[in-house]
Amino acid sequence: MKPQIDVAVLTNETGAHLGAYFSALKEIEAVKSVFLSDPGGKQTEFARKELGPKLSQVFPNAKTLFQKEKPELALVTMQASQAPAAIDLALEHGCHVFAEKPACLSVSQFEPLVQKAESKHLNLSLALANRTNPEIQYARTLISEGTLGKIYGVELQLLADQTRLTKPAYHESWYAHKDHAGGGFLSWLGIHWLDLSMYLTGASIAEVTGFTAQAGGQPIDVEDSAALAFRYDAGFLGTLTAGYYLNRGYQSMIKIWGSKGWLEMLPFEDRPLEWSVNHNGKRYRFEKSLEPRGYTPAVRKAVLAAAGESEPLLSSRESLRIIRTIYAFYDAARSGKTQSISAE
16 A cells, blocks of 8 residues: 655745645645644635645644644745744654745755754755656756766756736735845746756856846845856856746746757747757757646655655755855845855
């Protein structure tokens, strides 16, 4: 019989992507029951509707939940300023954690949580769900098998809509305020592409520099625009252009060049993955299914990892690595000086 586990969802009125998380938990057979911590009760009705009988019980706070129940995994989704305390409580009660990014306001908040997780043989994984996409997995295999040869350079682009920033509801939300969110575009969306660049190449970003700005002039105190340059510990260089520039939708690109060829991903242009080898001009295209993708396979990986059946989506150290990278960028933009990122 396949193992099943109980999952705690720790959230509140600021929880992000709850629809995707509830849908995933309902679908995943390895999830036996879901316990919900929802101070204020803002998400309870939605949870009951989405989870149905899998929602076992609702608690007024996470402390009471852990006093009554012993879930194996906690899914934490709340604003960055509130997440560290919830993560710490879950770890204290012997619970693996799958957390919505960025899950903290600084490295100094997140690093002790990783240390606690490691001391208890638990995993703290950020919900960087793009890792599970089939084209990402295929591209990672191409690179690891040496198809591109020695990596020479990386170019990243991720753009989203400026329209969302013009709405009064957004101005009042936690995403628009640094003391609640930690940062803007980089910590919310750019974090995905930076993590993928390290995941795909097997190299960590070691030095960073760049600029952040508020291109749209909206009344927010986080960046909506960023231009970054970085050096990986393997010696090659990369860049990222990121921002809320569009009227609607997304534009994105991941391009990686090597001594034997290159690969390019343009997912929002219906070109999820193309590559060329031996510089012969011939292009190959990823023709396999693009499913499953999104939050369900990522949550499934976290559930199976908590059940001892799989590796986690990110290890605790990989989660710490991307947090260090994001906040080093903010330090570089603020100081005007290149920042080195600790590998420890």
